[in-house]
Amino acid sequence: MNNLKDLVRRNRSYRRFYQDITIPEYVLESLVDLARLSPSARNAQTLKYFISCDAKTNELIFPHLSWAGYLKDWDGPAQGERPSAYIVILNDVNISDTYFCDDGIAAQSILLGAVEQGLGGCIIGSVDRLKLQKALKLPRHLKIVEVIALGKPREEVVIEDVKDDNIKYWRDENQVHHVPKRSLEEIIVKCSGKEE
Template identity: 45%
Template sequence: MIRDLVEKSRSYRGYDQSRRVSRDELLQLVDCARLTPSSVNRQPLRYYLACTPEQTAKIQPLTHWARALQPIQLPHPGHCPPAFIIICQDTNVDSSLQRYQRDVGIVAQTMLLVAVEKGLGGCMIGNFSPAEVAKALDLKPNLVPMLVVAIGKPDETIILTEVKNDDTNYYRDENDVHYVPKRRLEDLIIN
């Protein structure tokens, strides 16, 4: 079952905006994420939940998607995510931002797997300015945005393919189908 969730958990860049995501649904994602391991169990991460059109309108223009597909603008107009979770680190708990990078990845992946289980999907967005996001959301100085996670009902097709000629770049075809090359298992094992 976990393999099915992993295979369905893609970096979606197109969403059905008519399917709103509730605050309760976002709370369920964070509730699972808070149970994950944390470096020295410090648990310095905090979560800004955005699910109203007013909140998401502040965040969307501050994010930059699919740099490898430039000049294509993603998400396409009318296909933006209806919700975001901003993973922040509380520097009052620990000021070392680098130390908890693993924690950020663990909680983000956990939230995305839970989203898939609920018929949703998402995308981890690392291309943003933490200072701009903090200012737009009026975050306290001790809350540093570490990762933006888009959440919504996927409205695009993503197909996994095999890496050829060591080219791992994702791409889209003329029908806007998104292809993601993955390395073969035998190419990853050392021995």
Template identity: 55%
Template structure:
């Protein structure tokens, strides 16, 4: 059921780093994005695949992990992602990406969840450094990075408290808590 898949598709930041992800699996996930809707059918999204320790390290160094967890620098080496997909827009095809990257990310992450994997989307990273490290030609703009791996952490959804604080947090056992607004709080009966 789709709802079950959506509920399992959480943002994971700690993984079983020794569990690799094959290029074939990454291509299957990109195929889901390729088959998804694209604004004006431009299809200008392209992907840089990383599933080797050396390339993964280059990408990891440029990411900004979990802004709300002020005392956490990111996962320790053995809990780092096994793979990354760096999503870029080909500006020679079109400059307006519409909502394409969001649709593509959701397709990729739902596909990863179905395969027993998890991921984390990054909009916070040093774009210029990453572009240089990966030698990305000027025609491409890096939009975001998707980290992928076998999840090592538990993520729990809970109702937003009366204080309205939306910041995620970890308890003393390392369980990651994510406050969510109630459905009735999202509906405008005008």
């Protein structure tokens, strides 16, 4: 359990990377393979994956993503700090319009695999899907669900306790990224034996 817990703790939402440290295509394929092996609702396996690890395609993807909604004064990673790879998670509507929670399971498998290899990433749900679909020339039956940005992390991300019920992540003067987490006691619901 300690190895898994360590991977989960190190699996933070990294948003700044060493852009010049490339990720080979075979590494991305191995991460997608982890997603492929993960559980799928009804075992429908509706998800497909577009992978990118070349600078030209990465430049097509980057402008269609929004970064860190709580950091209002930050427009996203600067040149040199951008992801060196992406995995775009797609739903094949020819199989089913519904992918249930498969995307979350697949994304977690991908990111845990990335952390295990000394990489990090961020699931990005704020995507201009139609423009990105067009930029990548994806067929219409493959709908963008989310994008996973990947690279060698260039930032430190720390977990801390939630204070005053404030769950917003923030950066300090040293650009350390702080992520408040609710306590285990707060999130476990115990049965009182009485109806409310």
